[in-house]
Amino acid sequence: xxxxxxxxxxxxxxxxxxxxxxxxxxxxxxxxxxxxxxxxxxxxxxxxxxxxxxxxxxxxxxxxxxxxxxxxxxxxxxxxxxxxxxxxxxxxxxxxxxxxxxxxxxxxxxxxxxxxxxxxxxxxxxxxxxxxxxxxxxxxxxxxxxxxxxxxxxxxxxxxxxxxxxxxxxxxxxxxxxxxxxxxxxxxxxxxxxxxxxxxxxxxxxxxxxxxxxxxxxxxxxxxxxxxxxxxxxxxxxxxxxxxxxxxxxxxxxxxxxxxxxxxxxxxxxxxxxxxxxxxxxxxxxxxxxxxxxxxxxxxxxxxxxxxxxxxxxxxxxxxxxxxxxxxxxxxxxxxxxxxxxxxxxxxxxxxxxxxxxxxxxxxxxxxxxxxxxxxxxxxxxxxxxxxxxxxxxxxxxxxxxxxxxxxxxxxxxxxxxxxxxxxxxxxxxxxxxxxxxxxxxxxxxxxxxxxxxxxxxxxxxxxxxxxxxxxxxxxxxxxxxxxxxxxxxxxxxxxxxxxxxxxxxxxxxxxxxxxx
Numbered sequence: 001x002x003x004x005x006x007x008x009x010x011x012x013x014x015x016x017x018x019x020x021x022x023x024x025x026x027x028x029x030x031x032x033x034x035x036x037x038x039x040x041x042x043x044x045x046x047x048x049x050x051x052x053x054x055x056x057x058x059x060x061x062x063x064x065x066x067x068x069x070x071x072x073x074x075x076x077x078x079x080x081x082x083x084x085x086x087x088x089x090x091x092x093x094x095x096x097x098x099x100x101x102x103x104x105x106x107x108x109x110x111x112x113x114x115x116x117x118x119x120x121x122x123x124x125x126x127x128x129x130x131x132x133x134x135x136x137x138x139x140x141x142x143x144x145x146x147x148x149x150x151x152x153x154x155x156x157x158x159x160x161x162x163x164x165x166x167x168x169x170x171x172x173x174x175x176x177x178x179x180x181x182x183x184x185x186x187x188x189x190x191x192x193x194x195x196x197x198x199x200x201x202x203x204x205x206x207x208x209x210x211x212x213x214x215x216x217x218x219x220x221x222x223x224x225x226x227x228x229x230x231x232x233x234x235x236x237x238x239x240x241x242x243x244x245x246x247x248x249x250x251x252x253x254x255x256x257x258x259x260x261x262x263x264x265x266x267x268x269x270x271x272x273x274x275x276x277x278x279x280x281x282x283x284x285x286x287x288x289x290x291x292x293x294x295x296x297x298x299x300x301x302x303x304x305x306x307x308x309x310x311x312x313x314x315x316x317x318x319x320x321x322x323x324x325x326x327x328x329x330x331x332x333x334x335x336x337x338x339x340x341x342x343x344x345x346x347x348x349x350x351x352x353x354x355x356x357x358x359x360x361x362x363x364x365x366x367x368x369x370x371x372x373x374x375x376x377x378x379x380x381x382x383x384x385x386x387x388x389x390x391x392x393x394x395x396x397x398x399x400x401x402x403x404x405x406x407x408x409x410x411x412x413x414x415x416x417x418x419x420x421x422x423x424x425x426x427x428x429x430x431x432x433x434x435x436x437x438x439x440x441x442x443x444x445x446x447x448x449x450x451x452x453x454x455x456x457x458x459x460x461x462x463x464x465x466x467x468x469x470x471x472x473x474x475x476x477x478x479x480x481x482x483x484x485x486x487x488x489x490x491x492x493x494x495x496x497x498x499x500x501x502x503x504x505x506x507x508x509x510x511x512x513x514x515x516x517x
Contacts, residue, residue, distance in 0.1 A: 009058035022237035036232035038443030166192030184212035311427030313481035331379035357509035390458035442469030
């Protein structure tokens with residue numbers, strides 16, 4: 001049974017075709033992965049099917065009485081609410097039913113026997129709905145989900161306005177899952193989750209009885225939870241039944257078949273054109289030449305899809321510092337309260353180190369403290385005198401400036417052509433370069449920020465979750481660039497598949513934490 005049908009969707013943005021005559025269907029119980037390179041229109045498509053954006057052409061039809069929960073990359077939370085308030089709002093429809101039931105009980109004292117009978121029937125129906133939905137155990141359910149996704153460590157009484165962007169994303173994800181809709185629509189849900197929380201979400205989605213649509217560049221996660229893949233490429237949406245590996249196999253086969261058919265047709269076209277050119281002027285063969293020309297005119301030409309712009313990343317190396325780049329003695333990190341025991345650290349020149357650990361233990365805080373961006377609670381930090389840092393921050397608010405202006409403001413000595421060339425090298429098209437940072441996709445935004453780091457020589461790279469939002473091609477290129485960088489690397493990343501084979505050491509901050517993990 002089809003619960004969602006999108007037919008002949010056509011949409012463009014900034015003069016570029018995003019979707020052209022695209023069709024999509026979601027069947028009951030399907031677990032769909034929506035994949036494609038950065039900027040191909042995945043988030044746009046989700047906005048179209050949820051009604052947040054109207055397509056230029058085409059129709060979207062949902063099955064009647066369907067409920068869906070939509071987690072997008074840019075949802076917001078109301079200031080003044082606690083995490084628990086937000087999570088409890090997932091059950092607001094049930095709270096309304098309970099309030100309605102209690103109001104009926106109050107009216108019964110002044111009602112006639114017939115009115116009481118009617119109200120008792122309604123109360124019984126509401127009570128059955130509340131019981132079957134587990135309304136009286138929602139606090140237990142909230143704690144189960146909050147523990148699974150790491151919110152309990154933050155504290156459910158925290159005001160959401162005090163949370164980081166990653167923590168807000170986790171609150172929104174937890175709320176959507178608690179709503180238990182008939183369809184889940186999730187846009188990059190793992191971006192701010194560590195390995196433990198991704199495993200919990202993986203188990204949850206594998207056992208999810210209803211349908212969902214998932215956008216994710218975390219391929220191992222995507223592979224474990226989906227059974228249908230929709231691929232967006234060059235404004236075309238194609239359905240593939242099976243796992244992500246099945247999709248890759250079928251996609252490569254289809255690509256090879258099109259290339260072979262293209263080569264075969266090109267040879268035929270060349271032969272026909274040669275025949276026409278040699279015979280159209282001769283009276284004896286002119287009729288045959290016209291026949292071949294008509295065949296050429298009627299031929300439906302096969303065209304190859306344009307090659308994707310592959311980003312090229314390169315981090316410039318600065319002069320070598322001393323043997324110990326950064327050292328810390330009896331270091332305790334945190335803001336109001338300590339997050340760690342006393343730790344002693346020595347980071348040697350050219351070492352590449354991955355930092356892992358569950359969210360909330362202070363990975364980003366550790367990086368900022370080691371860089372002297374925030375003061376430690378205790379201890380001393382020393383930098384080599386020749387240290388030169390390239391820092392990629394996990395969260396950075398997007399401005400109204402265009403990507404070109406954002407880049408140019410930092411490097412005003414470059415010519416327009418040089419600035420554009422630098423951004424293009426990172427896989428950004430002219431359309432991306434002239435778009436505002438706030439309307440770029442997360443992956444395109446990250447490429448602009450990486451481009452700025454690559455423009456300046458550094459002898460230590462400090463990268464806080466750089467793979468969030470990046471597509472597969474960009475991740476592979478970033479891994480290569482980090483591996484080839486001749487300098488020190490401190491890398492926070494929740495994707496062990498990304499840093500395996502790149503780093504020399506792995507630090508687990510849970511070994512230093514004051515929290516019970």
